[in-house]
Amino acid sequence: xxxxxxxxxxxxxxxxxxxxxxxxxxxxxxxxxxxxxxxxxxxxxxxxxxxxxxxxxxxxxxxxxxxxxxxxxxxxxxxxxxxxxxxxxxxxxxxxxxxxxxxxxxxxxxxxxxxxxxxxxxxxxxxxxxxxxxxxxxxxxxxxxxxxxxxxxxxxxxxxxxxxxxxxxxxxxxxxxxxxxxxxxxxxxxxxxxxxxxxxxxxxxxxxxxxxxxxxxxxxxxxxxxxxxxxxxxxxxxxxxxxxxxxxxxxxxxxxxxxxxxxxxxxxxxxxxxxxxxxxxxxxxxxxxxxxxxxxxxxxxxxxxxxxxxxxxxxxxxxxxxxxxxxxxxxxxxxxxxxxxxxxxxxxxxxxxxxxxxxxxxxxxxxxxxxxxxxxxxxxxxxxxxxxxxxxxxxxxxxxxxxxxxxxxxx
Amino acid sequence: xxxxxxxxxxxxxxxxxxxxxxxxxxxxxxxxxxxxxxxxxxxxxxxxxxxxxxxxxxxxxxxxxxxxxxxxxxxxxxxxxxxxxxxxxxxxxxxxxxxxxxxxxxxxxxxxxxxxxxxxxxxxxxxxxxxxxxxxxxxxxxxxxxxxxxxxxxxxxxxxxxxxxxxxxxxxxxxxxxxxxxxxxxxxxxxxxxxxxxxxxxxxxxxxxxxxxxxxxxxxxxxxxxxxxxxxxxxxxxxxxxxxxxxxxxxxxxxxxxxxxxxxxxxxxxxxxxxxxxxxxxxxxxxxxxxxxxxxxxxxxxxxxxxxxxxxxxxxxxxxxxxxxxxxxxxxxxxxxxxxxxxxxxxxxxxxxxxxxxxxxxxxxxxxxxxxxxxxxxxxxxxxxxxxxxxxxxxxxxxxxxxxxxxxxxx
Numbered sequence: 015x016x017x018x019x020x021x022x023x024x025x026x027x028x029x030x031x032x033x034x035x036x037x038x039x040x041x042x043x044x045x046x047x048x049x050x051x052x053x054x055x056x057x058x059x060x061x062x063x064x065x066x067x068x069x070x071x072x073x074x075x076x077x078x079x080x081x082x083x084x085x086x087x088x089x090x091x092x093x094x095x096x097x098x099x100x101x102x103x104x105x106x107x108x109x110x111x112x113x114x115x116x117x118x119x120x121x122x123x124x125x126x127x128x129x130x131x132x133x134x135x136x137x138x139x140x141x142x143x144x145x146x147x148x149x150x151x152x153x154x155x156x157x158x159x160x161x162x163x164x165x166x167x168x169x170x171x172x173x174x175x176x177x178x179x180x181x182x183x184x185x186x187x188x189x190x191x192x193x194x195x196x197x198x199x200x201x202x203x204x205x206x207x208x209x210x211x212x213x214x215x216x217x218x219x220x221x222x223x224x225x226x227x228x229x230x231x232x233x234x235x236x237x238x239x240x241x242x243x244x245x246x247x248x249x250x251x252x253x254x255x256x257x258x259x260x261x262x263x264x265x266x267x268x269x270x271x272x273x274x275x276x277x278x279x280x281x282x283x284x285x286x287x288x289x290x291x292x293x294x295x296x297x298x299x300x301x302x303x304x305x306x307x308x309x310x311x312x313x314x315x316x317x318x319x320x321x322x323x324x325x326x327x328x329x330x331x332x333x334x335x336x337x338x339x340x341x342x343x344x345x346x347x348x349x350x351x352x353x354x355x356x357x358x359x360x361x362x363x364x365x366x367x368x369x370x371x372x373x374x375x376x377x378x379x380x381x382x383x384x385x386x387x388x389x390x391x392x393x394x395x396x397x398x399x400x401x402x403x404x405x406x407x408x409x410x411x412x413x414x415x416x417x418x419x420x421x422x423x424x425x
Numbered sequence: 426x427x428x429x430x431x432x433x434x435x436x437x438x439x440x441x442x443x444x445x446x447x448x449x450x451x452x453x454x455x456x457x458x459x460x461x462x463x464x465x466x467x468x469x470x471x472x473x474x475x476x477x478x479x480x481x482x483x484x485x486x487x488x489x490x491x492x493x494x495x496x497x498x499x500x501x502x503x504x505x506x507x508x509x510x511x512x513x514x515x516x517x518x519x520x521x522x523x524x525x526x527x528x529x530x531x532x533x534x535x536x537x538x539x540x541x542x543x544x545x546x547x548x549x550x551x552x553x554x555x556x557x558x559x560x561x562x563x564x565x566x567x568x569x570x571x572x573x574x575x576x577x578x579x580x581x582x583x584x585x586x587x588x589x590x591x592x593x594x595x596x597x598x599x600x601x602x603x604x605x606x607x608x609x610x611x612x613x614x615x616x617x618x619x620x621x622x623x624x625x626x627x628x629x630x631x632x633x634x635x636x637x638x639x640x641x642x643x644x645x646x647x648x649x650x651x652x653x654x655x656x657x658x659x660x661x662x663x664x665x666x667x668x669x670x671x672x673x674x675x676x677x678x679x680x681x682x683x684x685x686x687x688x689x690x691x692x693x694x695x696x697x698x699x700x701x702x703x704x705x706x707x708x709x710x711x712x713x714x715x716x717x718x719x720x721x722x723x724x725x726x727x728x729x730x731x732x733x734x735x736x737x738x739x740x741x742x743x744x745x746x747x748x749x750x751x752x753x754x755x756x757x758x759x760x761x762x763x764x765x766x767x768x769x770x771x772x773x774x775x776x777x778x779x780x781x782x783x784x785x786x787x788x789x790x791x792x793x794x795x796x797x798x799x800x801x802x803x804x805x806x807x808x809x810x811x812x813x814x815x816x817x818x819x820x821x822x823x824x825x826x827x828x829x830x831x832x833x834x835x836x
Contacts, residue, residue: 085530085619092529114534115524118503118632119496123525123613126537126669162673163680198619202534203673208496208609208634210705212676221529223619243661250656252674258537259670262573262614263663265623269574294621 057102060095060171060218064105065178072110079190082226084372089183089195093175093220096204097165100214106175108182111221117206127203127213128258129158132371133324134194135180135222137187138415138424143180145423146413148173150324155199157322158255163212164201172199176220177425183222191414192227196371228373233398233406235379235390236368238280238292239271240351246281246291247319254318261294268293278368280381283319287351290314295368295376296326299354300401302362303343309364310343311401317348325369325409328421332408337401351383358388365399366390374409377402468513471506471578471629473585475516478593483521490601493637495783500594500606504586504631507615508576511625517586519593522632528617538614538624539669540569543782544735545605546591546633548598549826549835554591556834557824559584561735566610568733569666574623575612583610587631588836594633602825603638607782639784644809644817646790646801647779649691649703650682651762657692657702658730665729672705679704689779691792694730698762701725706779706787707737710765711812713773714754720775721754722812728759736780736820739832743819748812762794769799776810777801785820788813 070090077087088111095106121127131151136144152169159165176197180187187195199220203213244267246260247253253260264279271279278293289297291314298313311333314320333344357363366378377398381388392399398406412419481501488498499522506517532538542562547555563580570576587608591598598606610631614624655678657671658664664671675690682690689704700708702725709724722744725731744755768774777789788809792799803810809817823830 083618083620088530111529113526114529115526118522118525118611118630119499119609119634122534123539123611124541124609124669125672126539127673128534128537130535161677163676196619198530198535200529200534207494208607209494210672210676210679212680219529223530245659245661248656248659248662250654251659251662257670257673258535259668259673261536261621262538262668262670265574265621266572268621269623 058104060103060106060167060175062106062171062174062178065108065175066105067108067178067182068110069182070110076185077224079188079193079226082188082193082224084225085196085198085223087223089186089222089224091179091183093179095167095175095218097216097218098214103165103167108179114217114219116204119206119208120203121205121207121213122202124208125203125210126257126259127162127164127216129155129162129164129201129256130258131155131197131199131256133197133199134225134371134413135187135197135425136194136413136415137189140415141189142415142424143184143187144413144415145173145177145180145425147324147328147421148176148423150327151199154256154322154324155201158257159201161252161255162203162257162259164203164216167218172218173423179220180222181425186222186224188224188226191410192230194225194413196223196225198222228376233377233403235377235392235397236277237275237379238278238381239274239276240282240287240289240381240383241267241271241279242282242287243267244279245283246279248283249318251318254316254321256321260321264294274382276382282351286348288314288348289351289354290320292368292376292378295370295373296320296323296329297366298329298369298375299349299366300364300399301353301357302364304360304362308341308343310345311337312345312347312349314348315346323370325371325374328409329369329375329405332405336408351381351388354381355383355386355388358390363389363391365392365401367399367402367405369405375402375406469515471514471517471582471586473517473582473589476519476586476589477516478519478589479521480593481521487596488635490599490604490637493599493604493635495636496607496609496634498634500597500633500635502590502594504590506578506586506629508627508629509625514576514578519590525628525630527615530617530619531614532616532618532624533613535619536614536621537668537670538573538575538627540566540573540575540612540667541669542566542608542610542667544608544610545636545782545824546598546608546836547605547824547826548600551826552600553826553835554595554598555824555826556584556588556591556836558735558739558832559587559834561738562610565667565733565735566612569668570612572663572666573614573668575614575627578629583629584834590631591633592836597633597635599635599637602821603641605636605824607634607636609633639787644788644813646788646803646808647688648686648790649689649792650685650687651693651698651700651792651794652678652682652690653693653698654678655690656694657690658694660729662729665727665732667732671732675705685793687793693762697759699725699759700762700765701731703779703787703789706781706784707731707734708777709740709780709786710760710777711775711810712764712768713775715771715773719752719754721756722748723756723758723760725759726757734781736782736785739820740780740786740816743816747819762792762799765792766794766797766799769801774800774802776803776812778810778813778816780816786813786817
C-alpha cells in the first residue's frame with residue numbers, strides 16, 4: 015500500500031479554514047488571497063535530485079505482444095510525488111507498483127480534482143528510448159492543474175523523473191515497430207474533507223503500460239455519429255483541459271452511437287453544427303476548394319472547446335512544413351457539418367481523420383448526420399486516405415527515430 | 426484497509442474487450458449492446474437483507490459542538506456495497522471507517538466516474554432520528570449514475586441500509602437544534618484499466634459527518650459576484666447531475682470572486698445573462714410586479730443547466746402551499762440580471778436567497794454585476810429577509826420534527 019507519509023489533515027483543514035474565513039469577509043472589503051493554488055515561490059518545487067528508488071522484489075513477467083491490451087497491464091514500478099499547501103513538493107519516490115490508500119472523504123472521489131496526460135516512450139533502431147514532445151504534455155498538464163486549483167510543477171523536473179522511471183522499467187518497452195510504452199502522469203487532490211474548496215494536498219503519480227499498435231493489422235477506417243444532443247464542451251467551460259471531468263460524461267453518448275453501429279461520436283457545437291472533436295481525438299478534414307481546386311486541411315481552432323492535442327499540433331506543424339510547398343492550404347478554422355456534407359456531395363471531400371496519442375491518426379469512412387450518411391472519400395476496401403497514411407508515417411518516423419527531429423527526446 | 430473482495434480485473438477486462446470488439450463493427454451493421462450500464466434484471470440488485478456488520482473496536486471520541494467543521498470528522502463506521510457487471514450488487518457491508526485501497530489505474534482517478542449525494546439525519550425532540558426526503562436523494566443519485574454509465578440501484582434498499590448505518594452511529598448525531606449528521610452517499614467506478622469505456626465494476630459507499638449549523642450565530646447575508654467568464658453548465662451537458670465533474674471546475678472562479686471580496690459566484694448563462702445557480706446552491710429571487718404589485722418568488726427552471734435541488738423543490742412546494750394563499754405568485758422561469766437590477770433600482774426587489782442542504786437558505790445582501798453593486802433589499806444590519814427566515818423555520822420545523830410531515834422519515 016502506498017500510504018501518504020504525511021498526514022495532510024491538519025494542514026488541509028487549516029487551509030480550508032483560512033479559505034472559509036476569508037470567504038466570510040464582507041463584500042467590498044479587499045483581502046489577501048489565503049494561499050496561491052500554485053506552489054508558493056518560497057515553498058520547495060519539484061526536485062528530481064531528491065528521488066528515492068525502492069525496487070520491486072517480485073518482478074512481473076513480460077507479456078507477449080499479442081496479449082497486450084491498452085492500459086490493462088502495468089510495469090513493475092510507479093513514480094509518486096506528494097504536495098501540500100504548507101510544504102510544497104516533497105521528495106519524489108519510485109516504488110513498486112501498488113495500490114493507493116485513500117480516506118473515503120478524499121476530494122478526488124467527490125469533486126473530481128483530477129487531471130492526466132497521455133504520452134509514449136518508443137524504442138529506436140539503436141535500442142535507445144525516445145519520448146515524443148514531452149514538453150508539450152508538461153505544459154498542458156500545468157494548464158489542467160491550474161484550472162482546478164491543483165499545484166503547478168516544473169515540467170523539466172517531471173520529464174527527468176519520468177525518464178528515470180522509464181529507464182528503470184525499460185524491459186517493458188516492446189522493441190517491435192508500432193509498439194510502445196504508454197505513460198500516464200496523473201494528479202489528484204488528496205485533501206480528506208468534504209468542504210468544497212481548493213485542495214490543501216495533492217498526489218502526482220505516473221504509471222506505465224506496454225501497448226500495441228492501435229490498428230494491429232493496418233488502418234481500419236471508422237464511422238462517426240454526428241452528435242448534437244450531448245455537448246462535450248462549451249465556451250467558458252473546461253473542455254480544453256485534460257481533466258477527468260471531461261471523460262465520464264462522454265461514455266453514454268459513445269454507447270448510444272455504438273448501439274447504432276458507429277465507432278465514435280463526432281461532437282458538434284451550436285446551431286451552426288460546428289465540428290469540434292471525434293471521440294477523444296482531434297478532428298481533421300481535407301477539402302478541395304470549389305472555385306480554385308486548392309486542397310485545404312482544416313481542424314477546429316483552439317477556442318476553448320477542443321483539447322490542445324499534441325498530435326493535433328504535430329499534424330498541423332508537419333502539414334505547414336511539408337504540404338504547403340505542395341500547394342496545400344492549412345487552416346485552423348471553424349467548419350460546419352453542412353460544409354463537409356456539401357464537399358462530399360460535390361466530390362470535393364478528400365478525406366477525414368482523427369488525431370491523438372493512441373492511434374496517431376484514425377481514418378474516417380463516413381459520418382452519420384441527421385438522417386444521412388456522409389461519405390468521407392475512401393474508395394471501397396480502402397482503409398485510409400493518402401494524407402492520413404503519410405501523416406502516420408511522418409510522425410511515427412520521428413517517434414521511432416527513423417528521422418532525427420527536435421521533437422524526439424532520447425533519454 | 427478496505428480491500429475489494431473480488432478481483433474486478435478479469436471481469437472488467439472482459440466487459441471492456443466486448444465493448445471494444447463491438448465498437449469495431451462496421452457502420453450500418455446492427456449489433457447487440459455489449460451490456461447494459463444498469464444492473465441486468467437477471468443480476469442481483471441491492472439487497473439490504475444481506476448486510477453484514479463489523480463493529481469498530483476503537484470507537485472515536487465525540488467532539489464538542491464548537492469543534493465541528495463541515496465534513497472534517499466522520500463517524501465510527503461506513504457502509505460499502507460493491508457492484509460488478511458480471512455479478513450485480515454484492516452483499517452490503519458496514520465496517521469500521523477506513524481507507525479505500527485502489528489500483529492507481531482505477532477509472533475514478535482518470536475519468537471522473539463519480540457522483541454523490543448530500544443528505545442529513547436529525548434528532549427530533551423525542552430523540553428519534555429523522556431523514557429529510559431521502560427518496561429524492563435516491564432518485565437523483567440514480568439519474569447521476571445513469572448519466573455516467575454507473576449502475577442503478579434500488580433506492581428503498583439504500584435508504585434501509587443508510588438507516589441501519591445511521592442507527593449504529595447514532596451517538597454521533599448532535600441533539601442540539603441546528604446540528605445534524607451529514608450523510609454522503611458516493612459512487613465511484615473501480616475498473617482498473619485505462620481504456621475509456623463503461624466501468625465494469627463500481628463501489629457505492631456512505632460516510633457520515635456530524636455538522637453544526639451553517640450560520641452558528643444566526644443568518645449572515647452573503648455577497649455574490651455575477652460570473653459570466655466561467656460557465657458552470659450548458660444545455661446538453663451534465664450540470665443538472667450531482668457529478669464530481671461539476672465541482673472541481675468551480676473552485677478557481679470561487680477563489681477569484683473571493684479575492685474581490687465576494688462569498689460566492691452567481692452563475693450566469695448566455696448573452697441574456699440568465700441567473701442559474703449561486704455557488705453550489707439553487708437561486709431564489711422575490712420581486713414585486715411593476716404593474717400589479719403582486720409578489721413573485723422566482724427560481725430557474727429545470728432546463729438541464731441547474732441542479733435539481735431537494736431544498737429547491739421543498740422551497741417551491743412550501744411556497745405553493747403557504748405563500749400562494751397569501752397572494753404570492755410562484756414561478757419556475759428564466760430571470761435575467763437586468764430584470765433583477767431593474768427591480769432593485771425601482772425598490773421592487775424584496776429579497777434574494779440561495780437554497781441547499783448545507784444552509785437550508787442563505788440570504789443574499791448584494792450582487793456585483795459588471796461595474797455595479799445590486800442591492801438585494803436587506804436593510805442595514807439586517808441579515809435575512811422575511812421570506813428566507815420563514816422558509817428556514819418551515820423546513821427546519823419539518824426536519825427536526827416540530828411539525829409532522831410526510832417529508833420526514835423517522836427511522
